[in-house]
Amino acid sequence: MTAIKHALQRDIFTPNDERLLGIVNVCKAGKKKKNCFLCATVTTERPVQVKVVKVKKSDKGDFYKRQQTWELRDLTQVDAKDASKENPEFDLHFEKVYRWLASSTAEKNSFISCIWKLNQRYLRKKVEFVNVSAQLLEELPKAEESVPSDESQSVAGGDEDALDDYQELSTREETDIESMMEMCEYAISNAEAFAEQLSKELQVLDGANIQSIMASEKQVNILMQLLDEALAEEMLQSVKEQMDQISQSNRLIQISNTNNGKLLDEIQFLVNYMDLSKGHIKALQDGDLTSPKGIEACINASEALLQCMNVALRPGHDKLMAVTQQQLLFADLRDTFARRLTNHLNNVLFVQYSTICGLPxxxxxxxxxxxxxxxxxxxxxxxxxxxxxxxxxxxxxxxxxxxxxxxxxxxxxxxxxxxxxxxxxxxxxxxxxxxxxxxxxxxxxxxxxxxxxxxxxxxxxxxxxxxxxxxxxxxxxxxxxxxxxxxxxxxSRRSQSSSLLDMGNxxxxxxxxxxxxxxxxxxxxxxxxxxxxxxxxxxxxxxxxxxxxxxxxxxxxxxxxxxxxxxxxxxxxxxxxxxxxxxxxxxxxxxxxxxxxxxxxxxxxxxxxxxxxxxxxxxxxxxxxxxxxxxxxxxxxxxxxxxxISGQIRQMEEVKISKKSKVGILLFVTGFEEFAELAETIFRNAERRGDLDKAYVKLIRAVFMNVEKVASESQKTPRDVVMMENFHHIFSTLSRLKISCLDAERREAKHKYTDHLQSYVINSLGQPLEKLNHFFEGVEARVAQGVREEEVSYQLAFNKQELRKVIKEYPGKEVKKGLDNLYKKVDKHLCEEESLLQVVWHSMQDEFIRQYKHFEDLIGRCYPGSGITMEFTIQDMLEYFSSIAQSH
Structure with missing residues (x-):
């Protein structure tokens, strides 16, 4: 945008004796985007005229041209649309309303600010600004307010416009300023006195300027008369020379006034931003760092010192002796206060801290x-x-x-x-x-x-x-x-550690x-x-x-x-x-x-x-x-x-069983139960539940594996009993605790318990009616060989007489005796804590009845009408099993 601004100034406004102060890239709101520029300008000649100029590129795009011009005095209202939110749209009310869309909100705000400043300075009739934030309208620089209103300075503010007004000092002016500063020895040491003297001299120059202008008006009148005479006497050449002299004199006066004003601004800037009050200096040098009021004063003084040290100096300021002296003063104050503050905190505050804590x-x-x-x-x-x-x-x-x-x-x-x-x-x-x-x-x-x-x-x-x-x-x-x-x-605790094995005891x-x-x-x-x-x-x-x-x-x-x-x-x-x-x-x-x-x-x-x-x-x-x-x-x-967890698993693997006593419920099985009960209590609603679930899986797999290992190594207790009792205990534990991650293991434990219970019942019950079993196995073999069932009784080895002979060997009294011995045998195998004796005994009863019904079925099919029956009935068997269980 800066390059465009300089190009417009050079090509369009300088030839027309105008100065470009504000610019914004816009297009008409609501229409196809055809970008152009709105420019705020002032004329360099008096009386100053303020205009808003619409500029756009030519159709070929190789140069800019003026398209439309409005006088600022014809502007009645500026509408920024929204004062609180960023909005690139704005309206300008001349003889009609022009609606614009800026390329950015920042450009729009800068342009509206420029219009406001021009309106404040040059127009008696004030333009109405609508939906514009008060902050934006108050950003007129202080430096601008100090410049006389009759000077044609930049109203946009800022260093860039100020540089546009800069005029190089002539040799004579440089000599005059040096002479003046030599005459005033206090120009460097007392900037305020020097600035006051310059201000007085500037007023004198302004008066001389006014007198010169008034004298020039009289000369102009005389010249006009002379022109009339020169027309007749061909003296126009002398008139031209006099006019040139008047113009040169006015220009030099204007340059001198401008340079004096800028010099005054520079001095005022240094006085405003590089001066530290005596109160702040005293607070930094010996302010009280123990009381709240003293601390507050030191804080304010240190912040003021930091602002003075961080002020952005303009080019050339660092070469002034007064600036150098102030910077040395600030550095000395900074070092002094930093040393005082550090010593105070080290030697006092930390001592008080130790006292607060009750320690010297x-x-x-x-x-x-x-x-x-x-x-x-x-x-x-x-x-x-x-x-x-x-x-x-x-x-x-x-x-x-x-x-x-x-x-x-x-x-x-x-x-x-x-x-x-x-x-x-x-x-x-x-x-x-x-x-x-x-x-x-x-x-x-x-x-x-x-x-x-x-x-x-x-x-x-x-x-x-x-x-x-x-x-x-x-x-x-x-x-x-x-x-x-x-x-x-x-x-000592370790010797009785809470391992899965020891916990069983x-x-x-x-x-x-x-x-x-x-x-x-x-x-x-x-x-x-x-x-x-x-x-x-x-x-x-x-x-x-x-x-x-x-x-x-x-x-x-x-x-x-x-x-x-x-x-x-x-x-x-x-x-x-x-x-x-x-x-x-x-x-x-x-x-x-x-x-x-x-x-x-x-x-x-x-x-x-x-x-x-x-x-x-x-x-x-x-x-x-x-x-x-x-x-x-x-x-x-x-x-x-x-x-x-690994230690529990290792101890499971190292478990040894006694060869002389029955196994019962293994220590690590009851240990796992108690571990799970404890863990479920501890890990209820815990963030690391996943770690426990993983440990559960490791432990239960180790329990399963080592139960099978112990069952295989057991000599006193049948393998099926070890498996049945321990997996029944595991199944009961998992069912009671309802550990969701072990649902599969719970079902597996139930399956193992059921299988080994059935296996133990069959193996332990065996063939209580052994000869009957052998007899009917032979009958089934003949049938399997192709002999018809009703013809089996004609086989010599399996005739009715042989069947009656075998049945007589198993009266009810002998059957009950055999069952009583079986009950004692089962009682020796099973442990008391699991209480599975009645479960096993009931299963044996069911198996015995199943065998009995199978024999009756074979008699009915292979020996029809023979009238042969067993010497005891199912009801007899139920009484046998019940009385045996009650007697023990």
Missing amino acids: FTVIQGHDQSSTLSQHTAELTLPKHNPLHRDLLRYAKLMEWLKNTHREKYEGLSRTYVDYMSRLYEREIKDFFEVAKIKMAGTTKEAKGKFATLPRKESALKQETESLHGSSGKLTGSTSSLNKLTVQGSN MSASDLDVADRTKFDKIFEQVLSELEPLCLAEQDFISKFFKLQQHPTITPPLAQNIDTPCPQSEKDMVRLMMNKIFQSIETELNSLIALGDKIDSFNSLYMLVKMSHHVWTAENVDPASYLSTTLGNVLVTVKRNFDKC
Whole structure:
């Protein structure tokens, strides 16, 4: 657009003695887009005429031409359509309404602003501006207001138009200005006095200019008379020379006035933007940094100083001695206040901080101080630092100023804060986790029993615990002792570990449910204390050190921390948090290891709790230090959980059974049941339910495989009994717990139980009527060979006489005796806890009746009309089975 503007000025308006002040690329609204330009111009001659000119390219497109011109005085209304939203449409009301669509809202606003300024300056009749924001109509530069209204200066404002008015000083003018500045020795040291003198001289020049103009009017009248005479006397040449002299004189006066005005503007600019009040200087040099009023004064003074230092100087300003002196003054004030602010925060605020926390400031130098552990032992809480954060945040704006003006001191203060806080937090967190470990180690009865048998006895343990409440020097010794206690206690616990095998020997009370619940509460308390502590510190760091404003910065701590330089302020915050809380991840992993040693099933509680806190931290800020740290620790917890599952599977594989006793329900089968009951309670509505489902599948497959392995190796108990009882127990467990991911395994367990029950019944029942079975097997064989069923009785070996002989060998008394022996045999095979004896006995009854009916059917088909029947009936058999079951 700038190139187009210069081309239009050169080709169209300069030849017509006009100056182009505003331009907008438009097309008529609602019609086919034929772009043209609306130009706001003023004439260079007086009286000034203001016009709106429509310019468009020629049909060939090689030059521009004027198409239509309107006088600004004929404009009655400017309608911008919408004052609150961006809209490129606008209307100009002349003798009729012209509707335009600008190429952009910015161009439209710039053009309307130019029209408003021209209207304000040159027209008595004011144009009505509709739907134009008040802010747009108030953007007339101050510099323009100071220029006399009778000067033909640019009304558009800005440096570009000002450059159009620039006139080079003649040699004589340069000599005059230098002489004038030499006469005024204070021109550099006292710019205001020099500007005042120039203003007075400018007024004198204006008066001389007016007198010259008035004198010129008299001369013009004389010249007009002379022209009349010259027409007769051929003296036109002398008239031309006089006119040229008058024109040259007026032009030189106008140039001088313009240059003097611009010089005054430059001086006024420097005075306005490079002057700092005495009150601000005093606040920077010795303002009170302890009271709220003093801090506010220092904040205002520092902001004013920053504005003076950041002012955009125009070309040539940096060569002025007064400007150089002011810049040196500003630099000295900046360094003085930065040094004073840094010393104050280092020597006073951090000392007050240590006092708020109940610790002498010498903790910074690493001296032994009284531990804060005793203050928080009972409730297992971490000290809160909100009062200190609140006090320090009063200086947040000053820290931002320090960051923008004196980076070195800002970085030094950041390093000092990080170093101090890392020492303080390391001490508090170490004490906090020591208490948590003591409470955690005391949750198990086994650990307590083991402690009682240690050589140091209970009094030694008490003394060790009391040493934790003493100085930090004793704290180191207590750590190793605690580790010894917890390891020995955990080894005792490990010897009675809550594995799937060992759990089978325990009752529900032996599982230490109360201890596990207590462990869960302790672990949750630890995470609940760490979470607000880290979030509060991170929020404070972001606000106090102003690390959330820009996308990239230079890291202040890169030389102090052996990590790659951060690329953003978020990296900077995370780097500071890593340094301050460098012990949290180590302490958490140590606590997790202790919990796993105490009871491997604690990994279930830790997985659920840690997952929930990671999920919560990620919702607050996925890139926060807390989210990252807990995520790293979660990996360790998940690894312990997987190790717990693998350990249960390994113990299943290593199980050995006694050769002299029946198997019954295997330990790892009941162990899986109790594991599932515990896990379902822990993982109810948990985020990591998928991990448990995967573990379930691994465990149940291992249970299936090892049940079959034990059943195959069993010598005392039949394989079918081992399979039947254990898969019945598994099926009952899965049906009761309703674990959806194990539906397929539940159906498989039922199928295995049913198959092995039937197999055991058939194999155990065998052929209670053995000779009858052999006899009828022979009958069926003859039929299979082609002998007709009604002719079987004519076979010598299978005639009616032989059948009666076999039936007589099985009276009811013998049958009942055989069934009684069978019941005793089954009772020896089955275990009491599964209570399957009656189920098996009922199945045997059904199988026996089935065989009986099969025999009767063969007699009816192969020996019709013989009248041969068994010596006992089905009703007799039902009584036999019932009486045998009741008698035992």
